[in-house]
Amino acid sequence: MTNRTPIIAGNWKMHNTLAESADLITALTKAGNKNHVEIIVAPSYTSLAKVAELAKGSEIQIAAQDVHWEDKGAFTSAVSPVQAKDAGAALTLIGHSERRSVFGDTDEILNKKVAAALRHGIKVIFCVGETLEEREAGKTLEVIESQLKNGLKDFTEEQLNGIIIAYEPVWAIGTGKTATPEQAQEVHANVRAYLAKAYSPAFAEATRILYGGSVKDSNVDEIMAKPDVDGALVGGQSLIADKFARIINFNK
Numbered sequence: 001m002t003n004r005t006p007i008i009a010g011n012w013k014m015h016n017t018l019a020e021s022a023d024l025i026t027a028l029t030k031a032g033n034k035n036h037v038e039i040i041v042a043p044s045y046t047s048l049a050k051v052a053e054l055a056k057g058s059e060i061q062i063a064a065q066d067v068h069w070e071d072k073g074a075f076t077s078a079v080s081p082v083q084a085k086d087a088g089a090a091l092t093l094i095g096h097s098e099r100r101s102v103f104g105d106t107d108e109i110l111n112k113k114v115a116a117a118l119r120h121g122i123k124v125i126f127c128v129g130e131t132l133e134e135r136e137a138g139k140t141l142e143v144i145e146s147q148l149k150n151g152l153k154d155f156t157e158e159q160l161n162g163i164i165i166a167y168e169p170v171w172a173i174g175t176g177k178t179a180t181p182e183q184a185q186e187v188h189a190n191v192r193a194y195l196a197k198a199y200s201p202a203f204a205e206a207t208r209i210l211y212g213g214s215v216k217d218s219n220v221d222e223i224m225a226k227p228d229v230d231g232a233l234v235g236g237q238s239l240i241a242d243k244f245a246r247i248i249n250f251n252k
Ligand code: PEP
Pocket: 011, 168, 172, 173, 174, 175, 176, 212, 213, 214, 215, 233, 234, 235, 236, 237
């Protein structure tokens, strides 16, 4: 038995007006939390401050979906870690597959973003995952290890203390295809083994590893039952209050 507190995180992506975000967070503050998990939501930047304000006094923590690597400057449209923190973000996603594939975030860029977040005391949810081609070529574990190695390059175990890893197979995000619990467990166990080798067994044992990719109210229980799955990062179903509430309150 481990004593890692599970995490259920929702990534709202580029969805929701201010009013829709306000309704959703208000509903989620009443969702209950029978498993005493950590609950995180990542609204889009336009809603972040409002959601943070409405979540105050609840157990829900607020994450940004991304941060820039500089604190300020001529980077039109980007948001710095200073601004994210000021708006109410205690955590940030970094390396979501949509950032990697749509916006071209490389391992090198992600490494600078991790540094920026840590510099400002923002907790990092670092996302990794393989494409379908990589899985079919038998390269899943190699790809994940390389993303971890390069994205987290040059940080000490002390600096990375509290980092959260999210394993999100690209082929399962927003597709309705979910990795089987066994596939998720295999990768999570390998991520943990990598962390033990690269840092220390104690660090690996303490680090939460989330699964993401079409997690639903109907499959969360079996995914959460796997020993190395410490939580879920949820896209689509985190936008629907009663579905996300069911995911938060998964059955053991
Ligand atoms: C995500 O965007 O992180 C995600 C896992 O999305 P979905 O749950 O919709 O697959």
